[in-house]
Amino acid sequence: MLIRRKSFLALGAVGASAALLAACSSSDSSSSSDSSDAGGSSDGGGDAPKADANADLVIWADEAKATALKAPAEKWGSENGLKVAVQTVANDLQTSFVTADQAGNGPDIVMGAHDWIGNLVQNGAISTVQLPADAKDTTLSVALDAMQYNGQTYGVPYAVETLVLFANKKLTDTPEPKTFEELVEAGKAGGADAVLSLPVGEQGDAYHMEPLYTSAGGYLFGKDSKGQYDSKDVGVGKEGSIAAAEKMKELGKQGVLKTSITGDNAISLFTDGKAAYLISGPWAIADIKTAKIDFTLSAVPGFEGMDKAVPFAGVNGFYAAAHGKNAGNAQTFLSDVAGTADLAKAMFPKNELPPVNKELQKELAVDNPEMAKVAELAEKNADPMPAIPAMAEVWTPLGQAEANIIGGADPKKTMTSAGKQISSKVS
């Protein structure tokens, strides 16, 4: 018994020494200098030796973008004699950024989709940026529009995304259907397990459903005389949205849309050759190519005799944090990114997204015609997602309603109730 107890306590001792080790090793990496004593340097002055103590510019991004940005951003830093730290925030980047910025612990720059802008602005978390005078000539207009909010420019765009239709040539003889009805027919004729892979899920996916929703005449928010979204004019529950709901119910009944296709399996159903068509974005291209699917890519078709399908355009950009410690360097970085496409070009191989810079697009089109095509479709066919904070109230109820309708709920009643829910939250 005694022996056993001793060795068990020895384990505890190992633990304790590991604790000590922890203290040391982490102070090695976290603080450059002296603070091996608990409590750290009290008289060390203002600069807090955090992870980014020595960094002259801290950028937060999600995992995919951070991986791609790291090397180019560090290169920019060394050219300017600055140390750049690119950090990944694992969970909910937008909220984490707002909280951190408010507490004065945030980064100097954050990367994200343009529809964050409304929320970031109302929280006072980002500053305006000034784009070069020739931005209109070098950059897609959809990207410049997306970065505008209440008449101000808040970010520097670098890539654009939109939904497109992918077709597996082996499973359909109509790779670029002109109408949705044609798509359904060709898909069924092809005999694949699933006609179309379009993520719905139990909770719905209003983003992926937007082309169908708009084709049937639905809209989310009306625009006022100045062209700004008017959060008081909610389109959900109005006539067009109900027409869309009826279409969705029908497609649900036919088994074309199903709640069992989710964000988790939508792309892989297509890459595994189980679905004839896929509605997804440029982020799917790399996987489709890896799976060696013989595919084409075209605009998402609308319903026969109805409007054209208008998916959302999402623009990825860089934003300057309002309370960053290195706001000066941040603005310098943003000016450089806005001025040339070098950074976007360097990011491309690790994060293949259609660039917004026209020159770069032409350059990449040679090896990556799909990317150029998506960018073109984004410019011609898509509408930027509304960036107003009221959008936050739309996603959940609208998606939920659409999923329920596809599952068999009454289209009119369900869509109307979603509209009421949204209106009640948007004051």
Add this chain to the structure above:
Amino acid sequence: MTSTKAPGHATRSSTAPGLVLRILLLGAVLAVTVWIVPVMIGQRQWLWLAVTVLAALGIFVLYSTRRLVPGKYIFPGTFFLVVFLIVPIVLTVGYSFTNFGDAKRGTKDEAIASITSNSVQQTANSRRQALSVGVTGGFTASEDPADYTFFFVDPDDHSVREGSSTQAATAADPDSITVTDGRVSAADGFTILTAKQVNEVYGTLKDVGVETSDTTALRPQGTTQAFEGTKTLRYDAASDTITDSISGAVYSVKKVGTSEYFVDADGNRLPQSWLQGVGAANYVRLFTDSSIGSQFLRAFGWTLVFAAGSVLLTFLVGFALALVLNDERLRGRRIYRSVLLMPYAVPGFISLLVWSNFYNRDYGLINQTLHLHLDWFGDPTLAKAAVLLTNLWMGFPYMFIISTGALQSIPKDVLEAARMDGASRLQATLKVVMPLLLVAVSPLLVASFAFNFNNFNAIELLTGGGPFPADQYTRGATDIIISMVYRAAFGGSGADFGFASAMSVALFVLTGILAAVQFRFTARLEDIS
């Protein structure tokens, strides 16, 4: 039952090494306190100051006397508990009386600063200027904008201008200035700052405008450039209004809902608001908004069922397995144990993701393997069953391990004695092992209940609270309170921490009532032991 008096330890004297250790400890505490308190005062960290002083006092009171023995054992863990659980709870209660949430995080001053500094419009067709910043004397990181002089070089005509926050831009005297690479690199009487130094004081510089006309000014953009622009929104402290210099609209402070905003005559409001006290408004909303109130109660009901169900299921399965596999004649016990531990060793979020795919109606492993066509996540009852089944998988190893450990710590001779008395294996198990084991694990079951009560991941990562019936957006069929609260606080729609905090506090109170019931239950348990 043994005596309920405390054992008479306090009367014994300490050993000499013990005394030395104690003095050393107290001395160290005193030294650290004395050293860190001024730092805290310097940083205005009043909360931490209070924590430190109280903790030091506590240590002195507890460990300098021979009395208060239980306190000596409880203090170390309690310290962390108080600092990182109780203090935050108290702060959360505070939040529940505010409008804390998106657009309402900072102070009014911060909102005004954000509004005005984001209103700068770049002058059409103006050119970027190369910027240099100079100070008289050495660089000291002054926070007074007037201490900095700005030098601008035009990229086209190479004209050089200088100015400051108090002095409009004028042509600089070419004799006193050196321009290198299109940028002022030296100026008589000034030290030109490096880009790094400019960055360091950028907080002071960024809102400086060097006037070029009555309406426009040159403003720094980054450390090396400046642009010409106009601040279109200006705040007037005397009238507490913001005026748009282009449209002439005047925004004054008005209440919209429970929060104040800057609102113009037509009722358009500026997006930025600020943190304000709202009294009991969040609670009023919770109890008067019928859709929320009733959903809250229903979620509470399911939370109880979910927590109790999870505990019972995991315990029954885990305990039964422990009993069955605890026969020393059974070969491969160690293998069984190691394998059965595995579900617990997988990080929860990965298990949940994997399981959530298993339940897919058309492509999920369960339906495919068993040739079923159950709509697991579309049907409320099935979804609840799926949640419980998954939680059983994730949790039974815990109960299995604990029960195994417990069985092992039951002295073998107790069992032997029972068997010698002629009891069968089963009888011995039921009459001897079970009661002993229950004494050991009942507190654990209570704790496990508490854990599942807030088992956010089990719901959020598996079903996301769904399925949501048509027309119902607040609560899905599998939502427990915490997942519902989480959506209010962080979820899809804008963050509303104030309201979410009020929900948490209401939940806390409800739980407290439950605990009072529990109190009687544990009282009875104690009588048994």
Add this chain to the structure above:
Amino acid sequence: MTTPQHTSRRTAEPTPRRMPLGRWFAEIGWRHLVGFLAVVFAVFPILFVLSASVNPLGTVSSTGIIPKAFSLEHYRTLLSGEKGPFLRWYLNTIIVCVVVSVAQVALSVLASYAFSRFRFTGRRAGMLTLLLIMMFPAILSMIAVYSMISGLGKIAPMLGLDTLPGYIIVMLGGSLGQVWLIKGFFDTVPRELDEAAIIDGASHWQVFSRILLPSLVPILATTLVLSVVGVMSDFLLGSIFLTGDDHKTLAVGLYGMLSGDRSNNLGVFAAGSVMIMVPVIVLYQFLQRYIVGGSTAGAVKG
């Protein structure tokens, strides 16, 4: 516990083979059957994870329980560091787990001793308060904790945000998390044992460390494993506090990959979770010696 335990060992335990088959099944065999079913239930999702980790496609829908193709590519991806400094995360996780779990078990044991062996005012109220606090939806108070740690970082930078020590001390907030569990086991140790010791002149510390602690070794070892797993799987708190690549734990790092693209990163984080599982299972194997305590106590081999 002072009784020599080996006397209670059956000297003539019949080996299964010598029993008639029917009796063997009634006594032992059915246990294997139950065990087998439990193993199937426990293992099939894990097989799925294993299979996903060696599936070169790495997607959900192309993965079955039995791998159709085999490739160690995902492990290579992880170890090569192209998705982040995986080995560094591993080290961080070990540091955090060891420190927090040992502290958690130690502090819980101390407090449990007081709660089990002393009668003082506020004892039951204290236990209940503990329970109540555990039931508070802590997710919400994370905002408050965040600003507290932000403040602490200004006083003692090494304890601030985005530092491992800072994360560790926040995790220590759950130090008393095991009190209810351990107290239950304290209560099963007959009180006569410590009363006898006190009469012999032992101090409360001696009673605790020499009499009670040794008899609780199995359950402490168990608790340690459970605590390690609990600490290891935290990602919600971690993803708020740890942003620097070098400061992340495995759970935070892996969750970051997952939130990037759930559909196609499955292979990589399945590989990651296999690598998380392994140390836990090894630890449990190691601690089984202590967990399988009572019957073998005093025996030479474990």
